[in-house]
Amino acid sequence: MSSSKPGVLALEDGTVYRGLAFGAEATIAGECVFNTSMTGYQEIITDPSYFGQIVTMTAVQIGNYGLTPEDEESSGPKCAGLVVRELSPVVSNWRATISLSDYLAKNGIPGLSEIDTRALTKKLRVDGAMKCCLSTLPISDDEAVRRAREWQDMAGSDYVKDVTCAQPYLWQPDAAANYNEPYLPVGTTMNAPAVPSRKFRVAAFDYGAKHSIFRKLVRHGFDVQVFPSTSTLEQIREQNPDAVFLSNGPGDPAALRYLHKTVTGLLPDYPVFGICLGHQMITHALGGETYKLKFGHRGGNQPVKNLETGKVSITAQNHGFATDPKSIEQRGAKVTEINLNDQTVEGLRHTSLPVFSVQYHPEAAPGPNDADPLFIDFYNLVAARKAGKI
Ligand SMILES: NC(=O)CC[C@H](N)C(=O)O
Numbered sequence: 432m433s434s435s436k437p438g439v440l441a442l443e444d445g446t447v448y449r450g451l452a453f454g455a456e457a458t459i460a461g462e463c464v465f466n467t468s469m470t471g472y473q474e475i476i477t478d479p480s481y482f483g484q485i486v487t488m489t490a491v492q493i494g495n496y497g498l499t500p501e502d503e504e505s506s507g508p509k510c511a512g513l514v515v516r517e518l519s520p521v522v523s524n525w526r527a528t529i530s531l532s533d534y535l536a537k538n539g540i541p542g543l544s545e546i547d548t549r550a551l552t553k554k555l556r557v558d559g560a561m562k563c564c565l566s567t568l569p570i571s572d573d574e575a576v577r578r579a580r581e582w583q584d585m586a587g588s589d590y591v592k593d594v595t596c597a598q599p600y601l602w603q604p605d606a607a608a609n610y611n612e613p614y615l616p617v618g619t620t621m622n623a624p625a626v627p628s629r630k631f632r633v634a635a636f637d638y639g640a641k642h643s644i645f646r647k648l649v650r651h652g653f654d655v656q657v658f659p660s661t662s663t664l665e666q667i668r669e670q671n672p673d674a675v676f677l678s679n680g681p682g683d684p685a686a687l688r689y690l691h692k693t694v695t696g697l698l699p700d701y702p703v704f705g706i707c708l709g710h711q712m713i714t715h716a717l718g719g720e721t722y723k724l725k726f727g728h729r730g731g732n733q734p735v736k737n738l739e740t741g742k743v744s745i746t747a748q749n750h751g752f753a754t755d756p757k758s759i760e761q762r763g764a765k766v767t768e769i770n771l772n773d774q775t776v777e778g779l780r781h782t783s784l785p786v787f788s789v790q791y792h793p794e795a796a797p798g799p800n801d802a803d804p805l806f807i808d809f810y811n812l813v814a815a816r817k818a819g820k821i
Pocket residue numbers: 480678679680681682683684706707708709749750751752753
């Protein structure tokens with residue numbers, strides 16, 4: 432429940448919103464973004480791609496089903512702060528173990544409610560993503576605006592080093608996997624898709640991955656060895672994986688030159704599947720470019736058209752940067768998917784190597800599961816490579 436204590440959100444353009452504080456007592460600055468998902472606030476808060484960002488939820492009431500350990504997408508909340516219209520005064524869900532406010536307080540993240548999130552979202556859509564300051568402490572409007580302006584923009588910064596794993600490890604299938612399948616009747620075990628009898632070993636770069644992506648890979652026939660982002664080509668080769676996966680992650684993709692270099696080295700040797708930041712790393716590894724979108728795509732209702740099949744899927748997304756299509760078309764790759772809202776690049780495929788990627792999150796969590804077939808495509812690609820067919 433929100434306290435009766437005031438809190439403030441200030442944008443770098445001088446706009447100030449006053450509301451009620453919840454979560455931790457803190458003053459933080461970051462990039463102000465909005466997410467249009469109707470459900471899944473826990474998965475959003477714990478998605479490491481939001482590192483450095485203050486997330487505004489456009490759904491009008493947040494917190495009504497609480498939080499549960501199985502829904503964590505990483506070791507804890509990763510966004511810098513949370514802004515909502517109404518924080519639910521009740522938590523009503525048999526799985527809930529903690530309220531949103533207590534969870535954020537426990538983890539040092541401030542939240543702000545009673546904000547006109549529709550006005551804020553419209554502003555970000557018109558003027559673009561902005562630096563901001565969120566405070567649940569008694570600071571003046573001027574001080575909050577000053578802190579917003581002082582924040583060092585994410586452009587040029589490496590955020591991946593703050594969220595990647597410390598050591599390589601083998602992903603262990605966990606009980607939470609059961610909760611992330613669609614249409615699972617409560618209390619039953621999962622009616623799993625036929626897992627192929629032959630398993631492949633995938634080396635997965637953790638740039639700030641969500642747990643659900645590893646769960647999806649396991650469910651589609653992969654043993655997942657997770658590697659820190661700084662792992663070298665030699666460390667990967669030593670493991671002799673059948674394929675490489677590049678995860679999502681936070682921050683500016685252009686700033687990560689050491690990752691571009693590693694991926695350039697991997698592309699000729701392994702089947703590679705990249706998502707979101709991983710897709711952007713493939714872009715840069717090929718010598719292509721990424722650029723910042725005006726206000727990004729964040730939510731579970733982003734329409735994507737596959738240019739090869741004509742099929743449209745509704746996807747889960749969370750990104751502020753995109754691939755420049757011309758820059759990759761000159762480098763041996765082609766655009767396979769576009770976002771129907773703004774025609775920006777959502778997928779690419781290399782024309783001669785077994786390499787493909789998507790800008791969206793095929794693991795959803797939260798979001799629709801339209802993109803599930805991509806995991807089957809990846810498995811089939813690896814199988815074809817192992818059989819010497821490609
Ligand atoms: N979800 C992600 O991997 C985001 C990638 C990148 N940080 C962006 O905002 O575009």
